[in-house]
């Protein structure tokens with residue numbers, strides 16, 4: 001019988017599994033404490049349960065679902081990329097980004113991605129499968145352990161790695177339940193962000209939850225024709241309906257939405273396109289993150305120059321659209337989504 005990932009179980013599931021093993025009810029609490037408070041990555045490390053149970057758990061369950069294949073640190077030591085092997089020998093990536101005031105982990109939600117964004121290495125790999133909530137959680141626990149070893153803390157989590165989180169909605173929401181549960185990781189919902197390319201029915205579902213988890217939408221173009229070329233999901237979820245869903249989100253939740261916009265030289269970075277973007281989103285409670293596209297083997301065009309990014313940002317600012325320019329991180333370590341897994345595949 002295949003072993004189960006213990007991180008896939010919620011509190012009730014775990015209690016039921018332990019009952020099957022003839023264990024008293026309080027064992028579930030002890031095991032969850034071992035996983036989420038003591039951050040144990042091996043059943044043998046649990047000091048609070050009998051040895052016979054440790055052996056039974058080891059026989060039936062996998063505690064740590066991610067196994068490190070490779071990690072690369074950028075020259076400035078502020079970006080660290082992990083390539084993990086998960087079940088079925090699939091490879092996924094997780095990136096830790098260190099800032100002066102926060103440590104942010106960017107996690108994968110799928111092996112590959114079916115969305116096919118033309119500038120994205122993951123999109124060009126195609127889709128293999130959804131990750132389970134335990135595999136998503138495993139990436140986060142790994143990074144928390146790595147930071148704790150240096151007496152540092154994880155402060156922010158973004159679902160923006162390989163895959164489209166809203167195409168794996170139940171697993172992502174289950175992961176968030178584990179993260180925010182005061183008895184488990186007790187991680188603040190406001191420090192978690194889900195980034196989507198714009199799957200409209202899931203945006204509506206997420207809006208109805210009125211969650212404190214942040215929502216980011218990758219736009220990358222201000223009109224349908226260009227967006228459909230860059231982000232093929234736009235054909236099923238066109239801009240007008242997407243922006244309507246975003247407005248419903250901000251109106252209902254009173255929470256700010258973030259729009260991601262990767263600037264590509266001569267493609268989506270003109271003054272006129274900045275003005276089109278303004279017409280699209282004006283009046284919305286929003287913030288635009290601008291970033292020059294990371295170079296990749298799969299997409300030949302370069303990111304916009306710093307001067308062009310600055311000009312684009314200034315036009316948004318002049319029209320009252322709040323925005324930030326994000327610095328590209330870890331170009332030399334292929335920190336763009338999917339680049340490390342892709343380079344390993346082609347070796």
Ligand code: SF4
Pocket residue numbers: 113114115116117120121122123124161162163164197337
């Ligand atoms: S950018 Fe995101 S949604 Fe688009 S292909 Fe890459 S991983 Fe998928």
